[in-house]
Amino acid sequence: MSKMSTDPTRHALHGPTMGTRWSAQFHAETGFDPVPVRAALQSAVDEVDAQMSTWKPDSDLMRLNAAPVGVWQAVPARLLDVLVLGRDVGRASGGAFDMGLGDAVAAWGFGADEADPTQIRAAMARRRVETALEIDVAGARGRKTADITLDLNGIAKGYGVDRLADTLVALGIPAALVGIDGEMRAVGLRPDGSPWNIAVEAPDPARRAPYSVLALQDAAVATSGDYRHWVEVQGRRLSHTMDPSRGAPLLAPPASVTVVAQTCAEADAWATALMVLGVDAGATLAEQRGLDVLFLVRDDQNGFHSKAVGRLFSEQPSEGISGLDR
Template sequence: MGTSWSVIYAADESGQVGDLGPVSPQDLQLLIERELEAINQSLSTYIPDSEISIVNALRTEAPVQLSQRFAEVLDAALLVGQLTEGAYDVTVGPLIELWGFGATLRAASPPEAVEISAAMDLVGSDRLSWDSNSAILSRPPGVRIDLSSIAKGYAVDQLTEVLTERGITNSLVEIGGELRASGQRPEGGPWRLAVESPDPAQARFIEALSISNAAVATSGDYRNYFEYQGRRYSHLVDPRSGYPVAHDLVSVTVIDPLCIKADALATALLVLGLEKAMQLAEEAGLAAHFVARGNEALEVHYTTAFDTYRQSAQAAHTP
């Protein structure tokens, strides 16, 4: 996935973590690495013979049977796309590549309008024929699926399951900044996390959280971008317009029981922009945190559901 992973878990001095007896860190690492390799082999577009790469390379619209893993992630991604009315779309890959944020090298200038129009002809989840019950997919040749904006969250959930199956109920799983906290931290009490500030010159963290049995995912536009003739182009491309987002929303953090959902929603809400994202998040009861560029400084907004975690965090730091 082009990033790092870490796992923290609670155990006694003998390595006892539950009812299954001692589990060594070496055994756990082997299990984790095997699971990550299996996920990559299914969902990575950077591996030529991965399941998703093979599906994307098909030159026919004939239906194909997807694995349970691929089907589960695709189904979750399509549901987020429906919730956000197309602001999140798993077929956005051609636009990402065109703007230079994929595997190809970025051009010296933004693409021409005619190039964007041509790429848009290959974008749109409505071009997919998907039966979630049978896990059968068909799509026109050239239409590609990219699950990179949800795969890390899925992997976090899967690693949490690997730990749970070994009797580990107190853990913190992290992949590239996406996290899922289970039970309590080794010292006791909820896991204490923080939301990174988009402007490290002001502060390293912009929010403190106290979490148990929930996942946290953040999406931001402040790291991956390029500038051309005084204009900034974000790596977040709106699949509805074909152009990078150009609003003042800088980062979105979502808390949800599942990291797969939090991961996709953080990206989707960031594409929507502050006003629409806040409205959708409140209506859907999402725990979402927003950082936007103000006239003089960064501004913080959050939904009613998210406020619960902020209050818990404040209480946790009270002597």
């Protein structure tokens, strides 16, 4: 049967952001002009990058980092949202999610410069202060109470995905799938009434392949893993995820942690926190918090075994916002 002119047309938009690419898929009536939509989406992620980048010395985050300890700095609304959420997840996770690890990230070579042994020793020796950032929400300002360097790489991309979703909804597009570098959010349903299918990637550094497939509606998913960004030290591969207690990469993390939440910023932050906590402590906290989480752990046969928390990742997920197909 030929395609009817009244059938919705699929649009797939994309563009650069945060050193990677954003994407958006949605359907609209024939004749719909996607050019203004793409411009609005690019503007939304550009705003996030301009406020939260650690690669741009003039970003609002870097301005806060450069401020003296104890001096209040004005913080724009988007950055304020992320700082508050990051603070809350940090507290809820017992400090496993820590925005104040910018010195360690840079020292180990995960920033703009190569690893520096002197800076590594300094980062590992530094005493971490969980409450080193004070936020005045009503006054839209923040100040450091200790000498820390803020880094939002564990939450900013997720927030960028949320901004893509919010922008489409504000433009009257009620259903879409948006993402940045594997962090995804589904809004509504596809034109045929089915949910959006999203692959959970197998934690294999040699190739990209799906481990399982999620079916999502009005939910977001983020994965933290040890297989995409790492440094090699004395023949040992170390993940980019930092251990806040040591100021150094995690020594024995799960291969990956995938979290489904209502917003991608939440999923992103919790994926990092649970990666730090590890399978046992992470699963316990996830159960207490009511999170949907999939831990993948390497075994001795170069394969993986999984630990699932929440109804979404159970063997027979119930009907609802999402499901898992193995």
